[in-house]
Structures are given as structure tokens and as C-alpha cells.
Amino acid sequence: MRYHEVIVVGGGLAGLRAAIAVNERNVSVAVLSKVHPLRSHTVAAQGGVNAPLGNHPRGHYDNWEKHAYDTIKGSDFLADQDAVIRMTREAAARILEMEHWGCPFSRTPEGKIAQRPFGGAGFPRTCYVADTTGHALLHTVYEQTVRFQQAAERKEMVLYPEWLITNLAVEGEECRGLVAMEMATGRLETFLAEAVIFATGGAGRLYGNSTNALINTGMGMAVPYWAGIPLKDMEFIQFHPTTLYGKNVLITEGARGEGGFLVNNKGERFLANYADSGKAMEVAPRDIISRNMTKEITEGRGFEGGYLHLDLRHLGREKILARLPGIREICLEFAGIDPIDEPIPVQPGQHYTMGGIDCTTECETRIKGFYAAGEAACVSVHGANRLGGNSLLETLVFGQIAGDRAAEYVQTKTQREQGKKALEETLARTEEKIKKTLNSTGKEHPSKIRDAMQDLMVKDVGIFRNGQGLKEASEGLRDLKERCRDIKINYKGRAWNQALVIALELEGSLDVAEAVVAGALAREESRGSHSRTDFSKRDDQNWLRHTLCFFTPEGPRLEYSEVRPGPFKIAERKY
Amino acid sequence: MGKITLDIERYDPDKKAQFFQSFQIPWEKRDMTVLEGLFYIQENMDDSLSFRTSCRSAVCGSCAMHINGQHRLACNTLFSVLKTNKVTIRPLAHLPVQKDLCVDMSPFWEKYEKTMPYLMPGSPPPEEERIQSEGQRAEIDVVIDCIQCACCYSSCPVTLTSKDYLGPAALLKIDRFLKDSRDEAKGKRLETADSPFGVWRCHNVYNCQRSCPKKLDPPRSIVNIKRGILGKELRP
Numbered sequence: 001m002r003y004h005e006v007i008v009v010g011g012g013l014a015g016l017r018a019a020i021a022v023n024e025r026n027v028s029v030a031v032l033s034k035v036h037p038l039r040s041h042t043v044a045a046q047g048g049v050n051a052p053l054g055n056h057p058r059g060h061y062d063n064w065e066k067h068a069y070d071t072i073k074g075s076d077f078l079a080d081q082d083a084v085i086r087m088t089r090e091a092a093a094r095i096l097e098m099e100h101w102g103c104p105f106s107r108t109p110e111g112k113i114a115q116r117p118f119g120g121a122g123f124p125r126t127c128y129v130a131d132t133t134g135h136a137l138l139h140t141v142y143e144q145t146v147r148f149q150q151a152a153e154r155k156e157m158v159l160y161p162e163w164l165i166t167n168l169a170v171e172g173e174e175c176r177g178l179v180a181m182e183m184a185t186g187r188l189e190t191f192l193a194e195a196v197i198f199a200t201g202g203a204g205r206l207y208g209n210s211t212n213a214l215i216n217t218g219m220g221m222a223v224p225y226w227a228g229i230p231l232k233d234m235e236f237i238q239f240h241p242t243t244l245y246g247k248n249v250l251i252t253e254g255a256r257g258e259g260g261f262l263v264n265n266k267g268e269r270f271l272a273n274y275a276d277s278g279k280a281m282e283v284a285p286r287d288i289i290s291r292n293m294t295k296e297i298t299e300g301r302g303f304e305g306g307y308l309h310l311d312l313r314h315l316g317r318e319k320i321l322a323r324l325p326g327i328r329e330i331c332l333e334f335a336g337i338d339p340i341d342e343p344i345p346v347q348p349g350q351h352y353t354m355g356g357i358d359c360t361t362e363c364e365t366r367i368k369g370f371y372a373a374g375e376a377a378c379v380s381v382h383g384a385n386r387l388g389g390n391s392l393l394e395t396l397v398f399g400q401i402a403g404d405r406a407a408e409y410v411q412t413k414t415q416r417e418q419g420k421k422a423l424e425e426t427l428a429r430t431e432e433k434i435k436k437t438l439n440s441t442g443k444e445h446p447s448k449i450r451d452a453m454q455d456l457m458v459k460d461v462g463i464f465r466n467g468q469g470l471k472e473a474s475e476g477l478r479d480l481k482e483r484c485r486d487i488k489i490n491y492k493g494r495a496w497n498q499a500l501v502i503a504l505e506l507e508g509s510l511d512v513a514e515a516v517v518a519g520a521l522a523r524e525e526s527r528g529s530h531s532r533t534d535f536s537k538r539d540d541q542n543w544l545r546h547t548l549c550f551f552t553p554e555g556p557r558l559e560y561s562e563v564r565p566g567p568f569k570i571a572e573r574k575y
Numbered sequence: 576m577g578k579i580t581l582d583i584e585r586y587d588p589d590k591k592a593q594f595f596q597s598f599q600i601p602w603e604k605r606d607m608t609v610l611e612g613l614f615y616i617q618e619n620m621d622d623s624l625s626f627r628t629s630c631r632s633a634v635c636g637s638c639a640m641h642i643n644g645q646h647r648l649a650c651n652t653l654f655s656v657l658k659t660n661k662v663t664i665r666p667l668a669h670l671p672v673q674k675d676l677c678v679d680m681s682p683f684w685e686k687y688e689k690t691m692p693y694l695m696p697g698s699p700p701p702e703e704e705r706i707q708s709e710g711q712r713a714e715i716d717v718v719i720d721c722i723q724c725a726c727c728y729s730s731c732p733v734t735l736t737s738k739d740y741l742g743p744a745a746l747l748k749i750d751r752f753l754k755d756s757r758d759e760a761k762g763k764r765l766e767t768a769d770s771p772f773g774v775w776r777c778h779n780v781y782n783c784q785r786s787c788p789k790k791l792d793p794p795r796s797i798v799n800i801k802r803g804i805l806g807k808e809l810r811p
Contacts, residue, residue, distance in 0.1 A: 035627075035629050038635070038636065038723055039629045039630070041635075043634050044635070100700035101693070102693060102755070102757065102758075104715055107707055107708065111709070113704050146692055146693060147691075150691075184677070213629045214628055214629060249631075249632040329633075334606070334651065336606075447618040493587070495673065497623075497625075499617070499622040499623075
């Protein structure tokens with residue numbers, strides 16, 4: 001049994017920022033991550049991170065209130081206004097901190113942090129590092145964790161890379177720690193802790209056409225869901241308008257922010273033909289553009305196979321090389337296309353999970369000592385649709401808040417190192433389950449069931465949904481859970497047994513997928529990313545509320561909670 | 576589209592057995608990647624095959640391995656680019672193998688940590704950002720894109736013969752901060768690089784440069800560091 005005062009699960013931007021906040025208060029901390037922290041999905045974020053710094057010539061009158069309003073309007077008014085205000089008020093401080101820590105932001109002619117326009121934002125407020133902002137931020141924060149580890153004056157900060165968390169140990173209403181598997185050896189270990197922070201990222205890989213890293217299976221949401229914490233607003237799944245056709249590699253919104261055009265097979269900038277995108281055009285919010293692109297494709301104005309063109313040619317060689325070098329590299333390597341000379345074939349693809357582990361503005365959950373932050377959490381600042389550039393911001397702001405609150409909680413706790421027995425019991429149950437999984441003698445490799453789930457989610461729980469399709473999806477998921485009883489794993493060894501990992505995570509993915517479907521089926525309205533063709537209008541009377549989904553062995557159980565209003569008036573969402 | 580033969584060097588830690596195994600897989604589509612080939616084997620032929628992967632878009636650095644004579648990322652290596660349907664895959668070299676294509680990266684990370692890989696400014700932060708001109712920022716443009724995949728480390732002959740040699744990635748990291756106008760620990764950094772296991776161990780083989788999937792240039796950084804060291808010594 002290992003003991004650390006705080007355990008952070010997840011080594012992306014939210015997790016590492018949380019760990020630093022904990023350690024800054026001289027509380028010992030361990031970061032457990034399924035991959036080495038630098039392999040976390042944060043690294044793939046491209047376009048930038050929002051803060052109303054006003055460094056752009058057109059951004060002079062920007063401030064946190066305008067950033068808050070844009071975010072709330074972008075959320076289709078489902079975000080909690082106090083949470084959004086908390087985030088936008090902290091934004092500038094967090095970004096400046098990243099600069100002070102060494103993040104190599106692109107610069108303005110005055111030498112300040114450069115900013116670019118992004119969808120749904122009234123001012124150019126997206127700070128960027130060319131088109132590799134996530135990479136730069138993650139490496140910067142990881143560098144700082146090395147500095148913290150090398151500093152002698154504080155309690156320890158320890159990294160456990162390549163550990164998969166399988167279960168939480170909860171006693172009464174208090175979190176005692178967790179059980180995890182070291183993937184290199186397959187060995188299970190118990191981790192006793194005073195507080196646990198989950199920053200495990202999104203659940204993009206519930207879908208086949210996702211931009212997400214393959215590690216984003218939703219397991220990090222399933223573990224607390226099983227332990228009794230509800231998942232909130234899971235039906236809100238963001239589809240990014242521009243992913244590389246066929247491969248779904250992300251092509252940043254920054255490409256449109258820098259002036260790229262979306263074009264159909266007639267050579268038209270078709271966004272002009274739709275009321276909701278006619279004015280903002282390529283920098284309308286993601287949900288709107290993804291819907292209009294889907295309409296173009298289904299109405300026959302796409303290219304053969306179902307894609308559209310993102311045309312950057314008019315930006316010119318120099319601008320593409322300076323501002324979008326990563327995009328050019330992706331196009332060259334994965335599609336054999338040079339965007340300097342040719343348009344990029346793009347299609348919408350799953351990109352972000354707005355919902356997540358239900359928590360307060362202080363990242364607390366209903367289990368004492370258990371906190372959540374980042375994409376895994378639902379505070380909620382994104383409501384029904386997230387604005388580009390707000391996810392990196394969320395990880396930094398709420399990562400720090402989660403770390404602060406967890407450390408404070410530990411420092412005031414009087415009874416320590418409780419719950420060893422609960423942990424041992426959880427370990428025994430997990431060991432049992434792993435043995436059972438390894439000894440299963442059915443027919444299918446678990447990846448086949450995962451693939452079927454991903455196809456089903458794309459087909460019935462995608463950009464457009466309807467009651468019939470969602471019911472079919474719900475039944476389909478139940479069938480897939482049945483099929484899980486009949487899997488087969490040939491390799492019985494424990495070291496790097498990736499079939500075992502897929503099987504363990506698949507159970508989590510299927511339960512989280514059920515939460516998405518249950519929320520979507522119940523929500524009989526269209527709001528933000530959730531578009532019901534059978535309920536095409538927003539319905540504030542009945543649905544201006546958050547979905548809370550609780551795990552039960554029989555299936556998801558739904559409750560609802562009020563959206564916290566604030567200074568901004570709820571209005572029709574027009575751009 | 577025909578078949579591809581993958582010869583994979585494998586290691587079973589339970590039996591302590593190292594062996595080559597050959598798999599024939601269908602070449603499903605023109606733009607099929609080596610990573611997709613490995614998944615095909617794992618999911619359809621042999622679920623004991625282990626390899627690392629995460630982003631599948633060449634930014635996370637997980638899937639570096641030795642493919643047909645060169646260290647590369649499996650995710651952005653198309654079979655069509657290899658121009659043959661016989662592909663030999665081995666784990667990253669000069670690092671202990673854990674299982675199949677998964678190696679123990681800790682020696683690589685230890686060297687990364689030795690370089691003090693964080694900004695060391697000389698003064699407390701100002702209220703706003705530190706000013707860095709576009710020209711100063713352009714200086715670091717060529718050194719910030721490293722994804723720490725270890726392709727360079729594993730293709731360097733010196734990391735094989737000298738276990739303490741910092742290696743190309745760590746030296747590039749030193750140069751990243753040397754080149755940053757905001758960093759004021761240049762003396763300390765040059766001292767680290769001037770150790771018996773620093774820049775002078777480099778034999779100018781240039782394998783690191785050839786194998787870098789992000790097209791970075793560690794030899795250039797090594798030369799820059801050497802210049803810094805000599806410049807420092809020449810001054811009184």
C-alpha cells in the first residue's frame with residue numbers, strides 16, 4: 001500500500017496544474033497517469049487558449065465580462081454563470097503565469113502574447129503558440145513539475161506513469177484512495193490518500209470519428225460514476241467542424257481564425273446561405289458550423305465520399321508557414337496535400353465532452369475528499385457548447401482550484417490514513433475481476449465490441465439525433481454489454497496486456513455511453529451541440545436545467561438540477 | 576491491395592524470450608499506417624503483441640520504434656512511404672525492453688531531468704508578460720517542437736556506448752533555454768553541457784537529425800552549445 005496526501009489522476013494540463021497547486025502548499029502529491037504525462041491528450045490542442053488580454057489591435061476593449069458573456073452565449077445559456085465568471089476572471093492570471101513559466105507564446109510586434117480571432121468570440125482573445133498551443137503548454141507545465149520535484153524544500157511530488165485506475169475506495173461519503181494497475185507489469189496496487197483529484201480528460205473514444213487520442217476512453221468518468229457520483233450533461237458532445245477527412249486528425253479552428261474558407265463542391269462559401277452562420281461565417285461557433293456542414297454533405301453539395309474543402313491558399317505561403325506550420329505538416333504526412341497549393345478535405349468529427357463528473361465551482365463533488373477538474377469534470381462552464389480556446393483555459397483555472405481545495409482539505413483534516421480495510425477489499429474485488437476477465441473463454445476480442453460501440457454512437461448519437469435513433473442506440477448498448485460477457489483474451493500474461501486493458505476500459509466506456517444516450521433521449525429540445533430533429537427548438541421552460549445521471553446496475557437513472565443564473569440575461573442565441 | 580509482411584522483434588518478459596515473428600496482414604487502404612498495421616495484428620491475429628500509442632497524429636511521441644532501418648513514429652509512417660511490402664519492426668534501441676515494442680524510457684527521462692528543463696529567469700515575474708520581441712521568439716522556433724519520442728536518442732551510436740551521455744534530445748532541450756531571451760541561467764546550462772557526458776561526446780554522426788520526425792536539428796544545437804562554452808572560456 002502506498003500513501004500520498006493527495007493523489008491526482010491524469011497527467012494532462014489540468015492534472016499537472018492541480019499537482020503543482022497541491023505541492024505549492026507543501027502537501028505531498030502523486031500523479032497517476034495512464035500514459036507518461038507528456039503523452040496526454042492536452043498535447044494535441046492546437047489553436048490556443050482564451051484570455052481577455054487585449055493585446056490585439058482589435059482587442060483593446062476586451063475584458064473578462066465580455067469573455068464571460070461570449071462563453072455563456074456560446075453555451076446556449078446552459079453554463080452556470082458564476083462558474084463562467086470565475087473562469088474568465090482568472091483567465092489573464094493563468095495565462096500570464098504560463099508565460100512566466102516559460103511557455104513560448106507567439107508574439108505581437110510589441111513583444112506581447114499574440115492573440116487571434118476564434119469562433120463565437122467578440123474579440124481576438126485566443127493566445128497561441130503557432131498551431132501547437134497544447135504541446136507548448138503541456139511541456140511548460142511538465143517542466144515545472146520537474147522543477148518542483150527537484151526542489152528540496154517541499155514535501156514530495158511523485159509521478160506514476162502508465163498506471164490504469166480501476167476503482168475508487170469510498171467509505172461512507174468519504175474517498176479513501178484508489179486501486180490501480182501498473183500496466184508494464186499488470187500488478188495491482190492500493191493507494192491510500194486523504195484526497196483524490198480526477199483530471200482524466202474526455203470520453204471522445206466513445207465515438208469512432210473522434211479527434212481524440214486513443215486513450216480518451218471515458219474510463220476516468222466511469223470510475224467515479226460507479227462510486228456514486230453523477231455524470232452531468234453528458235448528452236452534450238462537441239463535433240469539431242474541421243477534421244482531416246478519413247483520419248479525423250484535428251485541423252485547428254485557428255485555420256479559420258486566420259482567414260481560411262469553408263467551401264462546397266460548387267466552390268461556394270456555403271456558410272453564407274445559413275441564417276445562423278451567415279454573418280460570422282467561418283468563425284461562427286463549432287456546433288453551428290458542424291450542423292451546416294452536415295446539411296451541405298447530406299444535400300449533395302459535398303465532395304464524393306462526404307467531405308468539404310477548407311481552403312487556406314489565399315492566406316499565402318508566408319502566413320501558413322508562420323501561423324499554421326503544424327497543420328501543413330499534418331496535411332503533408334497524413335493526406336499528401338500541401339495546403340499552400342491545395343484545399344484541405346475536411347469533415348466534422350467528435351471533439352469534446354462538455355459534460356462530465358458533477359462538481360461545484362470549487363471542483364468538489366458529493367464525495368468528501370474527491371475532486372474533479374478539466375474535461376473530465378463538468379463545473380459547468382461550457383454548457384451545451386464549448387467555445388474554442390476555453391478548454392485549455394478550463395484545465396488551468398480549475399486544475400489550480402482543485403489542487404488548492406484538495407490541499408486545504410488535507411491540511412484541516414484531523415483523522416488521517418483512514419480506510420486501509422476498504423482499500424484492501426477494493427483490491428480483492430479488482431483482482432477477482434481481472435482474473436475473471438483474463439480467463440474468459442468466449443468468442444470475441446474486446447476491440448470488436450468497442451468498434452461496434454463507436455459505430456453505433458456515430459450513427460445514432462451524432463450531430464443530429466432523434467428519439468427513434470436514440471432508442472435504438474440504447475438497446476444497442478445493452479446488447480453490446482451482453483456481448484462483453486462473451487469475450488476472449490488469448491494472452492494470459494500480465495505484463496503490458498493491452499487486451500486486458502481494452503476489456504477493463506470497455507466496461508467503463510459502455511456505461512458512460514449509456515449516460516450520453518440516456519441524457520440525449522430524455523432531453524426533448526435542441527440546445528447547443530444537442531440537435532434533436534424531432535424537437536428542433538430550444539425549450540427554456542422545461543429544459544434550462546442540468547442532467548444528472550446516476551449509475552445503477554439496471555442502467556442510468558436521471559435527475560435534474562437548476563442552472564445557476566447570474567448577471568447575464570438569457571436570450572435567443574444569434575450570431 | 577495486396578499483403579504486407581511485418582517482421583516484428585518480440586520479447587516475452589515471463590519467458591525471458593526474444594524472437595522474431597512474422598505476420599501477414601491485408602493492405603487495406605492506400606494511406607494505411609504502420610500503427611494501423613500493428614492494431615490489425617493485435618485485434619485479429621495475436622493479442623499478446625504490445626506497443627505504445629496515444630494521439631495517432633504525431634504530437635505525443637508515444638509510438639516511436641525502429642521501422643525498416645530507421646527510428647520513426649508508427650502513427651505517421653504510411654506503408655506506401657516505405658516503398659516495400661516487407662516491413663521489419665523493432666523496439667527503440669539503447670533502452671531496456673519491457674515487452675515487445677514497449678521499452679523502459681526511464682534512462683531517457685533521467686537525462687531530460689538532468690538538464691534543468693525549465694525556464695530560470697533572473698528576476699521575479701513582472702505583473703504582465705515578459706516582453707519578447709518577434710525576433711527573439713523566432714530564435715526558439717526551431718527548438719520548441721520536440722515531442723520527446725526518443726527517435727534521436729535511439730539512433731545515436733554514442734548513447735549505446737556511453738550510458739551517461741546526455742544524448743541529442745536532452746542537449747536540444749538545453750539549447751531551447753539557451754536560446755530563450757527570458758532565461759538567465761545560461762552559465763549553469765553551459766556547465767551541464769560541458770560535462771564529460773555532454774556535448775563533447777557527440778561524434779557528429781547526424782543520425783539524430785535524420786531520424787527526427789519533427790525535422791528538428793540536434794547537431795545544430797550541439798554546435799550552438801559548443802560555441803557558447805568556448806565563447807565563455809575565451810572571455811576573461
